[in-house]
Amino acid sequence: MKRDAINAKNAPQPRGGYAQAVKLENFERLLFVSGQIPTDVDDTLPEGFQAQARQVWHNIDAQLKAAGMSKDDIVKVTTFLADRHHTMVNREIRSEYLGSLTPAMTVVIAGIFDTAWLLEVEVIAAQ
Template identity: 80%
Template sequence: MKREAFNAKNAPQPRGGYSQAVRLEDFQRLLLVSGQIPASSDDTVPAGFEAQARQVWLNVDAQLKAAGMTKADIVKVTTYLADRHHTSANREIRSEYLGSLAPAMTVVIAGIFDGAWLLEVEVVAAQ
């Protein structure tokens, strides 16, 4: 698969480890991962944003692994935050997980399905 990132010079530049656009060519598999919630397999929701964010990324990893993929295959991330005050912590934890990977990305401040959840993350992966 060929992956190419684009950050047009005449548009806002990305801040925080993402690309404004990602073009894929010659991929064979596409995985759409539903919004992953901050709950473990026994439905325990950790306290605090940082713990919830780490749980969400563990859940993303589990879905990728089940499909025979890894985080290196992520091409798009959409994050839903319950409160804009979590943006810095979200960026930091997401960066820990993604490392140098810079997928296309959107962050939305939204009412989340369960009031105990402080975020939800969905990803698109391709190989």
């Protein structure tokens, strides 16, 4: 698979850890991961945003592994935050997980299905 990050010079540049667009060529598989919520396999909800964010990324990692993929295959991330005050901590924890990977990305401030959930994240992966 050929993967290129696209950041047009005549448009705003990304502000940390993502690409404005990701172009894929010659890929064989696409995986669409539904919004992952911050509960564990026993439906336990961690306290606080940091713990919930780490649980969400753990859940994403589990879905990727179940499909025979890894975080390196992520090409798009959409994050739904319950409160914009979590923006910077969200960025830090996402960066811990993604490292130098720069997928296309969207962050939306939204009412989330369960008011105890502080975020939900969906991803698209390709190989």
